[in-house]
Amino acid sequence: MPDLLTLGLIGLLGFACQWLAWRVKLPAILFLLLTGILIGPGFQLVDVDALFGNLLFPFISLSVAIILFEGSLTLKLQELKDIGTTVRNMVTYGALINALVTTIATHYFIGLSWSLSALFGAIMVVTGPTVIMPMLRSVKPNSKIAKALRWEGIVIDPLGALLAVLVFEWIVAQQTSASVGHVFMVFGQTIMLGVALGVAAGYCFGLLLRNHWLPDYLHNYAAIAFVGAAFALSNTLMHESGLLTVTVMGIWLTNMKNVHIRDILNFKETLTVIFVSVLFIILAARINFDTLVQLGWGAVIILIVMQFVARPLKVFVSTIGSRFSVAERTLLAWIGPRGIIAAAVSAVFALRLEELQLDNAELLVPLAFSVIIGTVVIQSATARPLARLLGVSEPDNEGYLIIGANPVAVTIAKALQQAGVKTLLCDSHWENIADARMNELQTYFGNPFSEHADMYLDTSGLGGMLGLSPYHSQNTAAALRFKEDFGIRNVYTLASAEDEKTHAKHRASGFYKGQVLFAENIRYRDLRRMVRAKPQIKTTQLTENYQFSNWQADHDPNTSVLLFAITKEKKIRFVTTEKNLTPKPGWQLYSLKVDSVSS
Known part of the structure; x- marks a missing residue:
C-alpha cells in the first residue's frame, strides 16, 4: 500500500x-x-x-x-x-x-x-x-x-x-x-x-x-x-x-x-x-x-x-x-x-x-x-x-446549569426539579440566590465567567445550559462560555428583541447563542408577567386518546406556555424556535398555566 x-x-x-x-x-x-x-x-x-x-x-x-x-x-x-x-x-x-x-x-x-x-x-x-x-x-x-x-x-x-x-x-x-x-x-x-x-x-x-x-x-x-x-x-x-x-x-x-x-x-x-x-x-x-x-x-x-x-x-x-x-x-x-x-x-x-x-x-x-x-x-x-x-457515581449528564436565579429561572427550575431533572442556578445577586435556596434549589452565588467559577462551579451531572437571565447579552456570553462544555446543541437562551429584526446582520448567530427557547415572541418580560400571576406548573400525560393536538386545543397560548416534554425513555425535550416539538403518546408535558396575564 x-x-x-x-x-x-x-x-x-x-x-x-x-x-x-x-x-x-x-x-x-x-x-x-x-x-x-x-x-x-x-x-x-x-x-x-x-x-x-x-x-x-x-x-x-x-x-x-x-x-x-x-x-x-x-x-x-x-x-x-x-x-x-x-x-x-x-x-x-x-x-x-x-x-x-x-x-x-x-x-x-x-x-x-x-x-x-x-x-x-x-x-x-x-x-x-x-x-x-x-x-x-x-x-x-x-x-x-x-x-x-x-x-x-x-x-x-x-x-x-x-x-x-x-x-x-x-x-x-x-x-x-x-x-x-x-x-x-x-x-x-x-x-x-x-x-x-x-x-x-x-x-x-x-x-x-x-x-x-x-x-x-x-x-x-x-x-x-x-x-x-x-x-x-x-x-x-x-x-x-x-x-x-x-x-x-x-x-x-x-x-x-x-x-x-x-x-x-x-x-x-x-x-x-x-x-x-x-x-x-x-x-x-x-x-x-x-x-x-x-x-x-x-x-x-x-x-x-x-x-x-x-x-x-x-x-x-x-x-x-x-x-x-x-x-x-x-x-x-x-x-x-x-x-x-x-x-x-x-x-x-x-x-x-x-x-x-x-x-x-x-x-x-x-x-x-x-x-x-x-x-x-x-x-x-x-x-x-x-x-x-x-453509591459514588454522579447522575447521568441530564441536568442543566441555569444562568440567572430570578423568579422566571426559579419557576422553570422548579418544573425541572418536579420532573426529576437536576438544576444548578447561577447568579451574582444575593436576593435571587436566597429566594432560590428558599425553594430548595441548588445554587452557585457568583459570576459564571469568573476565575472562581472556573474552579468551583461544579457541573458534574449537568449536560446543558439554560440562559434565563433578563439580560440577553449575559445569556449569549454564557452560551459562548459553556458551549465547549456541553456542546452547542445543549445550550439554550431566551429570545430577544434583536431576533425579530429582519436583517441577519442585527441578529446574533445561533452558533453563539445556541437554540432559542419556547417561541420567538416569548421573551423574558413575557415569562416574567406570567410568573407574577402565580402560575401553576401543570403536567400532562399524553395517551392514544389524548394526544398533543388535544392538548393544544385545550390550552390558550396567551395563558399557557409549554416548557418541555419528557419522553418515554425519560429524555428531556425543550420547546425551541428551531424545531417543531411533536410530543407522542407516552410523553409527559410540563407547562406554565395562569388564569390571566396582566399587561
Whole structure:
C-alpha cells in the first residue's frame, strides 16, 4: 500500500474509532487497539517501521509530550486542598508498592530477569490521562474521586518515566560496569533539569500571554512550539527528562495569575484526540503475535496480580487516614488503566535494550500491551456498574446549569426539579440566590465567567445550559462560555428583541447563542408577567386518546406556555424556535398555566 494512502487510512480509521466509541459510550482505546492489531499483525496491511523509518520514535515521543502537556493544563493547585495528601502518597510510595508487586510477579510468572522485571514494574506504575479521562466521562464518579484519578494519571506519567529511567540506567550500568553512584547522579540531574526547564518554559510563555505580546491567532502555534522546543531540548540534554519538563511547564502555566489558557486548552484537547488515535493504532500495529503467544498464561496472571493485588494494595495504603470513604477507596483501587505512556515508554526502552543484546527484551512491548488491553477492557466494562453499586457515581449528564436565579429561572427550575431533572442556578445577586435556596434549589452565588467559577462551579451531572437571565447579552456570553462544555446543541437562551429584526446582520448567530427557547415572541418580560400571576406548573400525560393536538386545543397560548416534554425513555425535550416539538403518546408535558396575564 502506498505510504500516502496508508497515512490517510490511519487518520480515517482513527476518526472512525473515536466516533464509534462516542456512539456506544466506551473508551476509544478499545477500538483503536483492535484496529491497529487488525491492520498490523492481523492482515499485515501496514508496516509501521517502514512507513515512519527513523522518525517513528521521535514522533511518538513528541506526541506523548503534547498529550501530557494538555493534561497538565487542567491541574489547578487549589484542587489539592482535599486530595493533595492522597495524590502525593499514590504517586510516591504508592507507586513504589505497585512497582514492587509487579516486579515480583513478572519475575516469577514470566521468567524475566530481575533487571527486566524491575524495568517492567517501573513502567507499569503509570496510568495516564489518555485512558483516565475517557473512563471518567463514562464512569462519572463523584468529583473527589475524579480529581484524585485525574491528578494521579497526569503526575504519575513523568514520575513513572523517571523511575523507569533509574532502572534502565541501573541495567546499563550492569552491562557497562558503571558505578551505582553514576546511576543516581544521572537520575538527580534528570529531575533537576526537567523541573528547571519546565518552570522556565512555563514562566516565559506565561509572560507572553499575560502581557499580550502575542496576537490571539498565534497562541496555539506558540504553545506547540514552546512544548516541542522544551521537550526536545530537555531530552537532548538529559535523556527521558522531557516528560517531566512538559508536565511542570503545564502546571506552572495554568496556575500563573492573569494568564488565560482556555482557548489553548481547547485546541490542545483536539490535538490530543488526534495524537492518541494515531499513536494507539501505530503502536498496536507493531505488536508481534509470536512473542505475545510466547508469554502464554503468564501474561494473564500478571494482569490479575496488577488488577487485584498491586493496585488495591497501593490505593488502600496511600489513603490511610484520608477523607475518602471505603466505597470511594474501593473505586479508586479498581480504576487504574494503562495507556499510551506505558506503550510508548516500553517500546522505547525495549528498542534500546535490544541494541544492548539483553535477553528477552523483546517481551516488554507485548507484555505491556497485554496489560493495557486487559485493564482497559476489564475496567471499561465494570467500573460504571461498580460506581453505581458503591453509591459514588454522579447522575447521568441530564441536568442543566441555569444562568440567572430570578423568579422566571426559579419557576422553570422548579418544573425541572418536579420532573426529576437536576438544576444548578447561577447568579451574582444575593436576593435571587436566597429566594432560590428558599425553594430548595441548588445554587452557585457568583459570576459564571469568573476565575472562581472556573474552579468551583461544579457541573458534574449537568449536560446543558439554560440562559434565563433578563439580560440577553449575559445569556449569549454564557452560551459562548459553556458551549465547549456541553456542546452547542445543549445550550439554550431566551429570545430577544434583536431576533425579530429582519436583517441577519442585527441578529446574533445561533452558533453563539445556541437554540432559542419556547417561541420567538416569548421573551423574558413575557415569562416574567406570567410568573407574577402565580402560575401553576401543570403536567400532562399524553395517551392514544389524548394526544398533543388535544392538548393544544385545550390550552390558550396567551395563558399557557409549554416548557418541555419528557419522553418515554425519560429524555428531556425543550420547546425551541428551531424545531417543531411533536410530543407522542407516552410523553409527559410540563407547562406554565395562569388564569390571566396582566399587561
